[in-house]
Amino acid sequence: MSSSRQLWTQLRGDKAGMTGLIIVLFFLLLAVGVWAGVLGQDWSVANGGRWESPGAEFWFGTNLLGQDVFQRSIFSVRTAFEIGIVVAVLSTVVGAILGALAGWYSNTWVDGIVLWLMGVLDSIPFYLFVAAVAYALQGKGWAMQLAMIATFWTTTGRLVRAEVMKIKSREFILSARAIGLPDPIILTRHVLPNTTHILLVQTSIAFVAAIKTEVILSFLGLGVHDGVSWGLMLAESTQEVLAGHFANFLAASLMLFTLVIGFNLLTDALQDAFDPKQAAL
Amino acid sequence: MSKPVLTVRNLRVSIRSQDKGAMAVDGVSFALRQGEVLAVVGESGCGKTKTAESILGLLPTDTWDVQAEAIELDGVSLPMQSERKMRKIRGREISMIFQEPQTALDPVFTIGNQLCSIYRRHRNKNRKEATLAALDKLQQVGFADPRRILHSYAHQLSGGMRQRVMITMAMACRPRVLIADEPTTALDVTTQAQVLSRMTLLGREFGTSILLITHDLGIVAQYCDRVLVMHDGRIVEKATVHELFTDPQQPYTRRLLAAVPKVRTA
Amino acid sequence: MRGADRNLLSVRGLVVRYPAGVQSNAPLTAVRGVDLDIPQEGIYGLVGESGSGKSSLAHAILQLNPVAAGQALWHGQDLVSMKGSQLRSARKKIQLVFQDPLASLSPRRSILQTLVEPLDHFGIGQAGTGKAGRREEQASAALETVGLSPDLRHRYPSELSGGQRQRVALARALITEPELIIADEPVSSLDVSVQARIIELILELREKLGIAFLFVSHDLAVVGQLADTVGVMYLGKIVEQGAAEDVFARPAHPYTRALLAAVPVPDPDHPRPEVLKGEPPSPLTPPSGCVFHKRCPEPITPCSTVVPTETSLGGRNFSTVETRDSQITDHRVRCHLWDSTKN
Numbered sequence: 001m002s003s004s005r006q007l008w009t010q011l012r013g014d015k016a017g018m019t020g021l022i023i024v025l026f027f028l029l030l031a032v033g034v035w036a037g038v039l040g041q042d043w044s045v046a047n048g049g050r051w052e053s054p055g056a057e058f059w060f061g062t063n064l065l066g067q068d069v070f071q072r073s074i075f076s077v078r079t080a081f082e083i084g085i086v087v088a089v090l091s092t093v094v095g096a097i098l099g100a101l102a103g104w105y106s107n108t109w110v111d112g113i114v115l116w117l118m119g120v121l122d123s124i125p126f127y128l129f130v131a132a133v134a135y136a137l138q139g140k141g142w143a144m145q146l147a148m149i150a151t152f153w154t155t156t157g158r159l160v161r162a163e164v165m166k167i168k169s170r171e172f173i174l175s176a177r178a179i180g181l182p183d184p185i186i187l188t189r190h191v192l193p194n195t196t197h198i199l200l201v202q203t204s205i206a207f208v209a210a211i212k213t214e215v216i217l218s219f220l221g222l223g224v225h226d227g228v229s230w231g232l233m234l235a236e237s238t239q240e241v242l243a244g245h246f247a248n249f250l251a252a253s254l255m256l257f258t259l260v261i262g263f264n265l266l267t268d269a270l271q272d273a274f275d276p277k278q279a280a281l
Numbered sequence: 282m283s284k285p286v287l288t289v290r291n292l293r294v295s296i297r298s299q300d301k302g303a304m305a306v307d308g309v310s311f312a313l314r315q316g317e318v319l320a321v322v323g324e325s326g327c328g329k330t331k332t333a334e335s336i337l338g339l340l341p342t343d344t345w346d347v348q349a350e351a352i353e354l355d356g357v358s359l360p361m362q363s364e365r366k367m368r369k370i371r372g373r374e375i376s377m378i379f380q381e382p383q384t385a386l387d388p389v390f391t392i393g394n395q396l397c398s399i400y401r402r403h404r405n406k407n408r409k410e411a412t413l414a415a416l417d418k419l420q421q422v423g424f425a426d427p428r429r430i431l432h433s434y435a436h437q438l439s440g441g442m443r444q445r446v447m448i449t450m451a452m453a454c455r456p457r458v459l460i461a462d463e464p465t466t467a468l469d470v471t472t473q474a475q476v477l478s479r480m481t482l483l484g485r486e487f488g489t490s491i492l493l494i495t496h497d498l499g500i501v502a503q504y505c506d507r508v509l510v511m512h513d514g515r516i517v518e519k520a521t522v523h524e525l526f527t528d529p530q531q532p533y534t535r536r537l538l539a540a541v542p543k544v545r546t547a
Numbered sequence: 548m549r550g551a552d553r554n555l556l557s558v559r560g561l562v563v564r565y566p567a568g569v570q571s572n573a574p575l576t577a578v579r580g581v582d583l584d585i586p587q588e589g590i591y592g593l594v595g596e597s598g599s600g601k602s603s604l605a606h607a608i609l610q611l612n613p614v615a616a617g618q619a620l621w622h623g624q625d626l627v628s629m630k631g632s633q634l635r636s637a638r639k640k641i642q643l644v645f646q647d648p649l650a651s652l653s654p655r656r657s658i659l660q661t662l663v664e665p666l667d668h669f670g671i672g673q674a675g676t677g678k679a680g681r682r683e684e685q686a687s688a689a690l691e692t693v694g695l696s697p698d699l700r701h702r703y704p705s706e707l708s709g710g711q712r713q714r715v716a717l718a719r720a721l722i723t724e725p726e727l728i729i730a731d732e733p734v735s736s737l738d739v740s741v742q743a744r745i746i747e748l749i750l751e752l753r754e755k756l757g758i759a760f761l762f763v764s765h766d767l768a769v770v771g772q773l774a775d776t777v778g779v780m781y782l783g784k785i786v787e788q789g790a791a792e793d794v795f796a797r798p799a800h801p802y803t804r805a806l807l808a809a810v811p812v813p814d815p816d817h818p819r820p821e822v823l824k825g826e827p828p829s830p831l832t833p834p835s836g837c838v839f840h841k842r843c844p845e846p847i848t849p850c851s852t853v854v855p856t857e858t859s860l861g862g863r864n865f866s867t868v869e870t871r872d873s874q875i876t877d878h879r880v881r882c883h884l885w886d887s888t889k890n
Contacts, residue, residue, distance in 0.1 A: 006705075171651035175719075178609045178643040179665050180635055193655040324738040325709075425825075439827055440597070469596035469765060472827060474809040474820040496739065499811030503819050522815045540740040541813050542768035 010273040017269020023262025030074060031081040040074030043067065043228050051245045061247040063236060072228045073251040079229040080211045080259065087148045087210035092203045094149065095156025096195065100187055102157065103164025114161070118154040126151055126213075130222055144223055148210055156202040163195050197274035204267040208260050215256065230256045285312035286490045287336070287375075287458050290351040294331050294514075297346050305331045305345075307514035313458060318481060318491045320501040320522070323511035324537075329494045332511075333460045337377055338367050354457060373403050376451035380463040382443035386435040392446055393431030399453045418449045422479045441472030448480050455487040462494045477504050498541050502526055510534050554620075555727055555759050556585040556608070556641075561617035561627075563600065563607045575830055577603035579783035579838075580617065582857070585727065585776075588753055590760045592774030592791065594767060594806070598830050599780040601763045605729050608761075609643060610634070639669045642720035646732035648712030652704040658715055659700035662686035665723050689718040692756075693748060710741035717748065721756070728752075729761045734769055746772050767810055771795055776876050779803045782828050782838040789860070789878030799860060799880040801843045837883065849883045858885045 011017050033039035048062035055061070060069035102114035121129075130147035137143040167173060168191065176186045211230075217223035218231025230252040237248035294306035306328040313319050321329045334340050335347045338359065352359045354374060362370065371377075379385055387395060393415060400411035412431070419427035422445040435443060444464055451459055461480065465473035481504055484491045493505055501508050501522060508525050510518040510533065518531045529535045563578035577600040585591045595601040606612045608619045608626055619626040621637055629637055642665075645651040652661055666672050666682045687697035693714040704712055713733060720728050730749070734742040746769065752758050764770050770777060771791065778788035779802065787800040798804045808821040825842035828834065834841050840850035849855075860878040 171645040171647055172653045174606070174611060174645065175643060175651055175716075176653075176664075177611055178606075178638070179668055179723075180638045181664075181668055190653050190656075194653075196655075324740065423822075439829075441827065469827065470767070470820075471596060471805060471809045471823040474811075475822045477811075478819070478822050497811065498739075498813040502813045502815045503811040503817065526813060526815055536740065538813065540743040542739075542743070542746070542766075542772050543813070 007273050011269055014269040014272060016265045017272070020262045020265025020267075020269060023258060024266055027077055027259050027262065028081065030077040034075055034078035040071050040078070043071045043075035045071075051240070051243075051247075054247065060251045061245075063233075063248050064240060069233075069247045069251050072233060073230075073255055075228050076230045076233060076252070077255070077259075079224060079227055080214070080256075083145060083148075083214050083224075083229075084207040084210045086145050087152060088203045088207040090145075091149045091152035091206050092156050092199050095153035095202065096160050096192060096199055098153065099157035099160025100164050100192055100195070103161040104168060104183065104187055104191065106161070106165050111161075114157065118157055121151055121154050124151075127216070127220070127222075130217060131220075141225065144214065144217055148213055152206050152209060156199070156206070159198050159202065160195050163198055164191055167191055167194055197270075201267055201270050201274070204263055204270060208263045208267075211256070212260065284315065286315050286355060287313035287492070288351055288353040288356075289332070289336065290349060292332060292335060292347070292349040292352065294328070294335050294340065294348075295346050297344060304514050306335065309511070309514070309516055311509055311516065311519065313490050313492055314507075316485070316488055316490055317506045318484065318493055318504060320505035320508040321492065321494045321511060322496060322498060322501050322508055322537075324496060327511040328514040329511050330462055333377065333462055333492065333494055336460065337371055337375060338362075338364075339377075372399065372451075372456070373454045374456055375458045375460065376454070376456045377460040377462065378444070378447045378451050378464050380466050382440065382447045383435060385447055386443060388435050390434075391431065392433055392435070392438070396431070396446070396450055396453065399450055403454045414453075415449070418453065419446075421483065422446075422449050423475055439472075441468050441476060444468060444472075444476050445479060448476070448483065452483050452487060452489065456489055458492060459484060459489050460492045460494070463496070464493075465500070466496070473500075498538065510537070553587050554584045555587050555589070555622075556626075556761070557618075557620040558583045558604075558608070559618050559620065561604065561607065561619060562615040563603045563612050564615040565613060573831060576615075576833075577612075577783055577830055578607065579833075581780075581783075581785050583778055583785060583788065585759055585761055587726075588757045588759050589776060590749075590753060590762055590774050592770035592777045593761060593763045593780060594765065594770050594777060595763075595780035596765055596806075596827060598782060598827055600783040600830065601780045602731050604780070605731050605761060605763045606643075608729060609638065609641060635669070639665075639671075639723045640726045642723060642725040642728050644713075644716045644720050644728060644730040644733050646735050648709055648716055648736070649704060651716050652712055654704055656703075657700065658690075658702055658704070658707075659683065659686055661704075661715065662689055662700065662719050662722055665719065669723055671723060685722060686718075689722045690715070692721060692752075693718045694744075708741075709737050710745065713737060713741075713745055714748070717745075717752070721752065721758075724756075725758060727759045727761065729763070731763045732765070733762075735764065735766065742769065749773060767795075767806060779806065782830060782833055784838055784881060786839065786882065787878075787880045790876040793860075793876075793878040797878075799878070799885055800839075800882050801845055801884070802839050805842075805844070837881075845884065847883055853883070855881045855883045855886060857881050860885065 030039060044067060046066040047068065048058050048066045050062065050064060050066055052058055052062040058068050058070060060073065063069055098114050102111045105111050129151060130144065133143050133147040173186065173190060176190055214223050214229055215231035215234060218229055219235045223229065223231050233248045233252035237252065241249050290310045292306050292309040293304055295304045309332055321332065323329050331340070336352055336359065340347055349360065393412070396415040397408065397411040400406045400414050401408065406414060415431060416427045419430055424430050424445065430446065438446065464480070465476050468476060477500065481491065495501060505522055507521050509516050510531070512533050518525065518529070518534045525534065529538055559582055561578055561581045562576065565575045565577065567574050581604055583591065593601045593605065603612055607614050610627065614627045617627070624633065626637055663682045663686055666685060672681045672685050686700055690697045690700060695711060695714050695718070699707065707715065734745050737745065749760060750773065753760065762770065762773055774791045776788065777791045777794040778785045779794070779800065780786070781802050787794060787798065787803045794803060798807055805821065805823040809823060811820050823842055828838070836851045836853050837855050840846050843850065857879045860880060
């Protein structure tokens with residue numbers, strides 16, 4: 001059977017991993033619900049009084065402006081996934097492409113440029129970088145995502161580079177070269193598919209990193225502007241907690257925590273599934 | 282008849298997993314006699330390596346289920362020993378060398394460092410004595426410049442050299458039993474001849490019995506006294522080397538012998 | 548068969564040198580000037596141990612390694628400097644098979660995809676009803692030729708045994724209808740019984756399809772079963788070559804003799820393999836003069852300083868053997884002991 005089916009069988013047996021997967025899928029459903037206009041639509045409506053306690057109408061109570069905390073929490077799931085998916089996928093793609101090029105042409109100028117780029121980006125303090133990008137893009141919505149992609153890709157890039165350097169001396173690559181297949185075809189058809197184990201895991205990790213970063217950025221005012229996110233909710237809650245109102249804080253933290261745990265369990269399970277020592281049994 | 286040094290009775294090894302897979306080793310019994318070279322020959326997957334690893338208790342118990350009526354070294358039951366005792370036995374009473382010597386040698390320390398530490402730890406020698414003993418042993422396995430070897434790192438040596446270092450390390454304590462698992466499969470034929478000749482030479486000198494696991498029937502014929510033929514986790518035939526090559530009993534053995542390509546000579 | 552002088556592949560003075568890189572600070576000369584000829588439908592066994600350069604030589608023929616000097620003449624044209632469409636058509640006709648069957652098949656691609664890839668790349672099998680359909684038929688036919696069921700084409704390499712994978716590798720090599728297959732240790736990682744069957748298959752392929760083989764191996768016994776001509780390599784040079792009967796029955800070079808004497812024979816009464824003294828040399832620091840002189844059991848004066856040239860033994864108390872197509876294969880040795888001008 002193909003490797004994807006093998007992966008699925010392995011994953012199915014991992015209870016923690018399946019739990020993680022279920023959590024992630026559940027949240028994904030919530031996000032889809034918001035996109036579809038079915039859930040969380042009233043996140044900005046200020047219906048209630050200030051800081052109402054959780055009750056029948058407002059399940060999690062209201063915030064300073066009388067907005068429904070529950071609705072806001074649900075809407076934030078969509079925000080989280082929007083940021084998470086975009087950053088995770090694009091940073092992995094950029095990392096995969098640049099890493100593969102660097103690895104394939106290792107010890108040449110191509111490798112040199114990519115490594116230099118990685119070095120430069122890794123050495124810039126992340127939040128300064130984001131602030132700079134945000135400023136440069138003058139508050140356009142995707143400043144934050146761009147900054148994240150620009151820094152997250154380097155980890156994937158390094159891992160892919162190392163793996164490609166190992167793969168390229170393997171005999172099936174020599175076979176491809178022997179019949180004269182051009183490099184770009186070899187890279188896309190034979191090399192990159194053999195790095196999917198790295199890419200899947202990295203995508204998962206990048207997703208978590210993205211939503212956690214969003215929290216901090218929103219806290220600093222550099223993050224989400226229109227809409228609401230857990231980060232914004234947590235930012236709001238700093239004042240509220242002092243006044244004894246925990247709804248915002250608890251809702252955002254718990255949901256964030258649960259989604260992150262779900263992804264972490266899934267990532268661990270993916271790594272175990274790809275572990276060659278386990279596969280040898 | 283000399284008393285057996287190593288006795289294995291009804292060894293059964295299987296993977297602990299949900300589905301009842303096949304047994305890796307399915308009821309293997311044999312005795313290794315004093316001073317003999319016993320070959321365990323079979324194709325890949327026949328269970329010969331797992332047999333060796335279970336004797337030394339090297340199979341992690343969470344993945345593998347090892348059962349046996351007896352695994353005894355000089356009458357002492359090995360599975361009954363505590364892990365601490367087994368660690369003392371391994372390397373001192375029973376040594377094992379593997380096919381890929383690069384994984385057995387620590388890349389961070391020099392050969393000398395690793396070799397001498399065995400002498401110091403297991404045979405209570407001080408540094409100077411250990412160095413002298415190490416140099417002496419390295420010469421015995423055929424190194425022309427033992428001092429250079431002592432100062433080298435694993436990656437600076439070729440496969441054959443590493444394997445001879447492994448033999449030195451394995452024999453440093455004059456063990457009762459040396460288990461060699463495909464020790465020359467990854468080596469050139471001329472290097473193989475050197476490694477095997479030194480190994481059997483040292484074995485005879487120290488009275489070490491050797492359990493030689495291999496798939497090469499040529500090695501079996503030329504270096505071993507008795508042979509066990511394994512297939513599918515079981516011992517299919519037990520014989521002296523002469524008996525096996527002149528009058529193989531089992532069809533599997535005969536098939537194995539027939540498949541061996543013979544070098545054409547005059 | 549065609550005339551006596553029809554060599555499929557003629558290598559002349561080939562030198563393969565890897566530039567200074569990560570592995571070593573100095574350039575590494577793996578092949579130091581090699582001459583060999585492979586006749587049509589011939590099987591040439593290239594024997595050597597690690598560091599001999601045999602794999603480097605085999606790969607260099609298809610431009611997989613940097614060639615510093617020399618030529619590899621294919622139908623009269625030099626493979627080493629070929630480019631463009633000429634190279635393409637040459638590559639169609641010369642295929643490569645490797646040692647490790649698992650590593651030589653792309654793990655994430657099905658057998659069918661692997662088999663069809665060369666057809667797609669070379670544009671073979673385009674005519675006919677439905678491009679994809681015809682190529683799949685060819686893939687199935689190739690599988691049958693190597694003794695595998697066409698049903699296997701949808702499986703992945705990890706689902707097949709070592710012997711099956713190696714057959715797939717052969718099927719892929721066959722599918723472009725090559726004239727020469729370069730096989731680099733194709734049976735070394737297989738069990739003995741499986742080895743025997745692959746060897747049979749190779750002989751069959753030569754019989755039925757007329758494919759020549761350059762068979763690289765360290766295993767003399769295997770080479771002995773297959774090869775018409777044998778070449779023995781040591782540290783980048785061919786030290787002896789000739790018809791297999793000649794080289795095995797009357798080995799001239801001390802290294803060849805040492806190699807033959809070192810192979811353990813499945814006969815308990817046979818004398819034990821002899822040990823060749825010294826350590827295998829490193830291609831980075833080759834000895835002066837004859838590359839073998841430091842380990843030679845019978846060196847004479849010139850050996851340490853003068854590089855020996857090839858001497859022909861044909862017609863000197865040794866009979867040359869007539870091969871299948873009435874071609875005379877000369878027995879040649881590169882050794883001062885046999886140098887007629889000196890003796």
